Structure formats: C-alpha cells, structure tokens
Amino acid sequence: MIDIKVIREEPDRVKKACADKGMTVDIDHLLSIDARRRELETEFNELRHQQRQAGEKIAKAPKEEKAVLSKEMGPIRDRIKAVEEERASVDAELHELMLRVPQVPHDDAPVGHGDESNVELRKVGEPRRKGDFGFEFKDHLALGESLGLFDFERGVKLAGSRNYVLCGAGAMLHEAVLRLAWDIMLRRDFVPLTVPVLVNERLMVGTGFFPLHRDEVYLAERDNQCLVGTAEVPVTGLHCDEILSEDELPKLYVARSTCFRREAGAAGRDTRGLYRVHFMDKLEQVVLCKADPEESAKWHEIILLNSEDVLQALELPYRVVEVCTGEMGQGKYRMYDIETWMPSRESYSETHSASSFHDFQARRLNLRYRTSPPVAAAGSRTAGKTGRKVKSEIHFCHTLNNTVIASPRILIPLVETNQNADGSVSIPQALRPYMQGMERIEAPAS
RNA sequence: GGAGAGGUGGCCGAGCGGCUUAAGGCGCCGGUCUUGAAAACCGGUGACGCGCAAGCGUCCGGGGGUUCGAAUCCCUCCCUCUCCGCCA
Numbered sequence: 001m002i003d004i005k006v007i008r009e010e011p012d013r014v015k016k017a018c019a020d021k022g023m024t025v026d027i028d029h030l031l032s033i034d035a036r037r038r039e040l041e042t043e044f045n046e047l048r049h050q051q052r053q054a055g056e057k058i059a060k061a062p063k064e065e066k067a068v069l070s071k072e073m074g075p076i077r078d079r080i081k082a083v084e085e086e087r088a089s090v091d092a093e094l095h096e097l098m099l100r101v102p103q104v105p106h107d108d109a110p111v112g113h114g115d116e117s118n119v120e121l122r123k124v125g126e127p128r129r130k131g132d133f134g135f136e137f138k139d140h141l142a143l144g145e146s147l148g149l150f151d152f153e154r155g156v157k158l159a160g161s162r163n164y165v166l167c168g169a170g171a172m173l174h175e176a177v178l179r180l181a182w183d184i185m186l187r188r189d190f191v192p193l194t195v196p197v198l199v200n201e202r203l204m205v206g207t208g209f210f211p212l213h214r215d216e217v218y219l220a221e222r223d224n225q226c227l228v229g230t231a232e233v234p235v236t237g238l239h240c241d242e243i244l245s246e247d248e249l250p251k252l253y254v255a256r257s258t259c260f261r262r263e264a265g266a267a268g269r270d271t272r273g274l275y276r277v278h279f280m281d282k283l284e285q286v287v288l289c290k291a292d293p294e295e296s297a298k299w300h301e302i303i304l305l306n307s308e309d310v311l312q313a314l315e316l317p318y319r320v321v322e323v324c325t326g327e328m329g330q331g332k333y334r335m336y337d338i339e340t341w342m343p344s345r346e347s348y349s350e351t352h353s354a355s356s357f358h359d360f361q362a363r364r365l366n367l368r369y370r371t372s373p374p375v376a377a378a379g380s381r382t383a384g385k386t387g388r389k390v391k392s393e394i395h396f397c398h399t400l401n402n403t404v405i406a407s408p409r410i411l412i413p414l415v416e417t418n419q420n421a422d423g424s425v426s427i428p429q430a431l432r433p434y435m436q437g438m439e440r441i442e443a444p445a446s
Numbered sequence: 447g448g449a450g451a452g453g454u455g456g457c458c459g460a461g462c463g464g465c466u467u468a469a470g471g472c473g474c475c476g477g478u479c480u481u482g483a484a485a486a487c488c489g490g491u492g493a494c495g496c497g498c499a500a501g502c503g504u505c506c507g508g509g510g511g512u513u514c515g516a517a518u519c520c521c522u523c524c525c526u527c528u529c530c531g532c533c534a
Contacts, residue, residue: 055464060525070515
C-alpha cells in the first residue's frame with residue numbers, strides 16, 4: 001500500500017510506476033472513488049453530529065415530548081443508514097484498488113521488463129564451466145544418484161511432482177548449510193526467531209503477496225490460513241498493529257522456516273532436480289527500521305553483504321544484480337538478486353533476493369513507530385518552560401528482507417562445483433564442522 | 447473436544463440504554479517547591495478520518511441487529527483464561 005495522498009497529488013508518477021512495473025491499475029477510477037468516499041465521509045459526519053445533539057435534547061426533554069422528538073429523528077436515522085451503506089461499499093472498492101497499486105520504485109532502479117534489463121553490479125569468484133573440470137562433468141542429479149543424496153522417485157510417490165527426499169549425506173548437507181548460515185547471522189546480532197508457517201490470510205495481504213499472487217500459495221481454506229512461501233511473511237508481520245518506539249529500531253531478525261510454493265505459473269519449467277520444488281527450507285533475514293530512505297538503504301546493503309558472506313564461506317562463485325522495475329514485484333522499492341553459478345545450468349541462477357519495500361508492507365500491516373522527542377540540552381532546567389512543545393510523531397516503518405540461504409536449491413552449485421574425478425564430492429572447509437568432520441562424500445560401499 | 451469465565455485507552459480497572467466529551471488508579475511528560483533529587487501538589491497525557499483552520503466525526507475484540515440514542519441489550523465469529531478430556 002502506498003499513501004493515497006501520493007496518488008492524489010502526483011497521479012502521473014504513480015501511473016508511470018504502473019507502466020514501469022508492467023501493472024494495470026485504473027488510477028483515474030481510483031481517484032474518483034476516493035473523491036466520492038470523502039463526500040460521504042463529510043455527509044456522515046454532519047448527520048451524526050445532528051443525531052448526537054438531538055439525542056442529548058431528547059434525554060433532557062420532559063417525558064411527554066420525548067416521543068415527538070424521537071419521531072422527528074426517523075428520517076435522519078434512515079439517511080445515516082443509507083450513507084453508511086454506500087460508504088461501506090465505496091470503502092471496500094477503494095481498498096481493493098489500493099491493494100493493487102504498486103510501490104513507486106527508486107529513481108535509479110533500472111527500467112525494463114525482463115532479466116536482460118537487470119544490471120550486473122559485481123561478480124565474485126571464478127565460475128567453472130562443464131568443460132573446465134578436466135573429467136566428465138556430472139550434474140547434481142547424476143551425483144545425487146551415484147552418491148545416494150536425493151530420492152526424487154519416492155518424493156513424487158509421497159507428494160507428487162516437484163517433491164523429493166534428501167537422504168544421508170544429502171540431508172546432512174542441507175542441514176549443514178542452514179546451520180552455518182544461522183551461526184553467521186547470530187554473529188551479526190540478528191535475533192533468531194521461530195515462527196508459524198501456517199498463518200492468517202491477513203499476513204499475506206499485509207506482506208503484499210495477496211491479492212496478486214494468491215495462485216502461488218497453498219491455502220488451508222477451512223481455516224482461512226495459508227502456508228507461507230517464506231519466513232518473510234510471519235517475521236515482517238511480527239509487529240503488525242503495533243507502535244514501536246524509535247529507540248528499539250532497527251529490529252533485526254533471522255528466522256528459518258520451511259517454505260511452500262505451488263509454482264503455479266511455472267508449469268513445465270525446471271521440472272527436474274532440486275531447482276524448482278514445492279517445499280524448501282530457508283533462512284531469511286528481516287529488518288524493520290525507521291522511515292528514513294538513507295537508513296533503509298544502508299540496511300539494504302548490509303543484508304546483501306551478509307548473504308554474500310555466506311556464499312563466500314561456502315566458496316561458491318556468484319554475482320549480484322540490481323533487478324529491473326518489471327521484475328521486482330508490486331511492493332518493492334529496490335531489489336538486488338544474488339545469482340550463484342550453477343555449472344549444470346551454465347548460468348548464474350537466482351539463489352537470494354534482497355528487497356527494500358520502504359513503507360509499502362508497513363502500511364498494509366499497520367506497523368508503526370513513534371519518534372523519540374529530542375532530548376533537552378543538558379543542564380537547561382528551563383528548557384521545558386521556554387522550549388516549544390515538541391510532539392513525537394508516528395510513522396510507518398520501512399521493511400527489508402533477504403535470503404540468507406535457501407536449501408536444497410543451493411545444494412545444486414554446492415555438489416556440482418565440488419565434484420571430483422572419482423565421482424566423490426568434497427565438502428568445503430566451513431561446512432565440515434556441521435558434517436561430523438566429513439571431508440568428502442563418497443559412493444556408499446554396496 | 448466438553449464445561450465455565452472473560453476481552454474497555456501504554457498498563458490495571460469501573461461502567462451494564464441517554465449528566466461517559468469512558469470514572470478512578472498506575473505509568474509517562476511538563477510545572478510548583480528544591481543546591482540536586484525524592485515526596486507532595488497542580489496541569490497534561492490514545493489512535494484514525496474529514497477540514498486551510500476553528501472544529502466535527504469514528505474507535506470500548508471483529509461483524510451484524512434492536513433503538514430517536516448502544517461500551518451497556520440481542521445474534522454471530524475470533525481470541526484469552528480456568529477446570530476436565532486427549533496428546534508430541
């Protein structure tokens with residue numbers, strides 16, 4: 001949600017944002033609904049005022065007059081009812097439209113509608129192509145087969161396509177990357193959380209996934225709840241409907257969750273392997289900070305670097321791209337992806353996504369903070385007397401998030417990059433403590 | 447799952463159809479007094495909407511109803527607590 005005042009005052013800017021993000025919202029219609037809503041609001045206020053004054057009069061009037069006066073209020077009552085009804089429907093329509101209006105992106109965000117418009121910011125590490133290995137390259141499916149790391153057939157038997165079972169060293173590796181990432185984030189003073197993964201629909205609207213991406217989410221309709229596709233949902237929503245105090249910001253959180261994705265729009269795409277699956281485990285970092293563009297930009301950089309540190313610890317080559325307006329999604333102000341080199345795909349492929357929303361999510365979640373009034377100069381006893389009254393203000397927070405690690409997708413580059421001529425897979429140093437000291441994964445003796 | 451009790455401002459808590467523009471207390475802020483502080487006393491202290499403003503209105507868990515008028519009565523949903531049952 002954006003501030004409706006921005007739409008009233010700068011409709012063209014909002015229309016441009018719609019065009020740049022490839023979205024269609026009838027801004028002019030929205031504005032006419034908004035105007036009607038304000039008319040009704042004013043009429044309602046006046047009518048209620050009359051009614052309350054009349055009520056006071058009736059209460060004080062002698063008994064015999066009460067009936068007469070009461071009767072006179074009939075038409076007012078009826079009119080209020082009519083206005084209330086129209087207001088309710090106008091409110092609902094306006095709200096529906098507002099939920100579809102995009103955040104206006106940062107001026108420097110690249111404008112465009114496809115991956116090719118994304119801008120590469122930096123590359124770290126040396127990518128290895130299939131031919132660079134000096135022996136016959138195996139993709140993660142082949143390695144998984146020979147080393148017994150993954151069981152796709154049984155995954156499908158249990159739960160249909162895009163499901164899998166991680167086995168033995170495969171399951172250990174999955175757990176190891178998550179635990180390594182967890183420890184890295186704890187060292188950066190992010191507060192660890194465990195959160196519900198089956199949440200109220202309200203949170204999906206609040207974080208911006210609904211109504212536009214409802215298809216991509218598993219619904220538990222009997223209970224009006226949904227399975228989250230990321231811990232971003234419960235963590236960003238943690239303080240919804242609260243007014244935090246400025247001095248407790250920023251809130252830095254990290255949470256692991258299983259993430260459920262229907263992949264409705266991706267039928268037939270990436271159907272083999274661990275790349276696009278219906279469930280995964282992901283460690284997500286979330287920042288709630290004050291509504292200062294410089295402050296949130298700073299945190300955006302920090303959460304990006306946190307994730308790069310994890311990839312560097314894993315010794316995986318990656319690049320960072322700034323995502324263009326057409327790819328960034330409705331609520332985002334600015335977005336960076338980290339793409340990790342995947343030898344079998346012969347490309348950098350998305351493994352992380354760092355987003356800044358400004359107050360888009362906070363408005364929907366009713367997530368606010370109160371500014372702390374400036375402290376009076378030390379020793380000035382009369383400061384309160386002479387100084388004018390400084391009022392604290394209430395603002396919507398800025399929210400940001402980034403993947404710390406998502407597995408099993410990250411296992412693709414991990415096993416492919418570290419394979420050896422003998423078919424074994426070496427385990428990067430940083431993971432060994434989480435792998436019972438194991439240095440390499442070898443085919444089970446059978 | 448069964449039975450009962452509740453959900454009121456930052457917190458506690460009164461109110462159970464119209465002097466409530468929500469009592470009272472705690473907390474917080476400002477002031478008086480004081481070298482400073484504490485105590486005491488005085489004053490202030492919510493959110494949201496409309497309006498240039500004065501101001502007006504909305505909000506007593508959510509929604510609906512009764513009424514000239516609802517925190518207060520009725521219906522319904524949600525949540526919390528207590529006891530019982532079940533259970534990792």
